[in-house]
Amino acid sequence: xxxxxxxxxxxxxxxxxxxxxxxxxxxxxxxxxxxxxxxxxxxxxxxxxxxxxxxxxxxxxxxxxxxxxxxxxxxxxxxxxxxxxxxxxxxxxxxxxxxxxxxxxxxxxxxxxx
Amino acid sequence: xxxxxxxxxxxxxxxxxxxxxxxxxxxxxxxxxxxxxxxxxxxxxxxxxxxxxxxxxxxxxxxxxxxxxxxxxxxxxxxxxxxxxxxxxxxxxxxxxxxxxxxxxxxxxxxxxxxxxxxxxxxxxxxxxxxxxxxxxxxxxxxxxxxxxxxxxxxxxxx
Numbered sequence: 001x002x003x004x005x006x007x008x009x010x011x012x013x014x015x016x017x018x019x020x021x022x023x024x025x026x027x028x029x030x031x032x033x034x035x036x037x038x039x040x041x042x043x044x045x046x047x048x049x050x051x052x053x054x055x056x057x058x059x060x061x062x063x064x065x066x067x068x069x070x071x072x073x074x075x076x077x078x079x080x081x082x083x084x085x086x087x088x089x090x091x092x093x094x095x096x097x098x099x100x101x102x103x104x105x106x107x108x109x110x111x112x113x114x
Numbered sequence: 115x116x117x118x119x120x121x122x123x124x125x126x127x128x129x130x131x132x133x134x135x136x137x138x139x140x141x142x143x144x145x146x147x148x149x150x151x152x153x154x155x156x157x158x159x160x161x162x163x164x165x166x167x168x169x170x171x172x173x174x175x176x177x178x179x180x181x182x183x184x185x186x187x188x189x190x191x192x193x194x195x196x197x198x199x200x201x202x203x204x205x206x207x208x209x210x211x212x213x214x215x216x217x218x219x220x221x222x223x224x225x226x227x228x229x230x231x232x233x234x235x236x237x238x239x240x241x242x243x244x245x246x247x248x249x250x251x252x253x254x255x256x257x258x259x260x261x262x263x264x265x266x267x268x269x270x271x272x273x
Contacts, residue, residue: 034150040266041148080149 015101018063019094023048024056028091031066031083039079057081065090138256146263163204167197191221209251216244 019028026046031037043053060066065087069080083091174193198214201207224240231239 033153035153036151038148038150041150044147044263078149 016094032091036082159204163200187225188222191218220244
């Protein structure tokens with residue numbers, strides 16, 4: 001926690017909000033432990049609907065965290081997802097960041113309790 | 115070491131089981147669950163398991179065959195259990211520990227009932243019981259899997 005002197009309040013340190021959202025966190029965690037996964041695999045393991053998963057993947061792709069590759073097997077399209085090196089680093093940083101947040105809870109100065 | 119069953123039949127059964135597992139993975143599991151390529155750590159674990167298994171098969175097993183003692187079959191049982199247990203550990207499939215014990219039990223048992231029951235019936239009892247148990251469990255898992263993961267519709271929205 002850092003002191004926000006302008007607002008006389010406290011805010012969490014800069015957390016990567018692209019990863020911090022629970023659904024995207026699930027996607028990132030899953031893709032972190034594999035090399036590459038099909039859209040269907042991620043959908044099965046996160047329990048998300050195709051539309052919802054697709055929307056979150058688009059955000060992660062726009063942030064440069066996930067690489068989306070579409071391939072055709074005969075006439076069937078298949079989508080493969082992979083963490084980019086930037087996404088892998090961002091996820092590791094996020095993990096370290098959150099560990100720090102939970103390991104050292106904030107100390108609230110006495111004057112703010114007055 | 116034919117256990118009363120021609121060795122070629124045993125190899126054929128083993129080969130058929132491996133081919134069957136590959137075909138089920140390709141045509142049943144992957145279309146329902148989706149393709150995944152695991153990370154380097156997991157792939158490394160798989161190759162370590164294969165290397166240890168091959169080393170055991172090609173170094174220890176021939177030695178035991180050459181020794182040709184009355185009880186070498188009893189030693190082979192735990193070795194088979196060890197190889198299957200290594201696979202269970204490195205591939206993270208706990209049920210393989212039970213399969214290893216069942217196979218070892220069958221091999222050791224075949225030695226002791228050999229003198230009581232004529233071949234090939236003794237081999238069918240020794241290996242048939244573990245085989246049926248493993249197959250029945252596999253079928254029940256497959257049935258549960260099919261219920262849990264239905265085949266997705268052809269035109270569902272992706273990415």
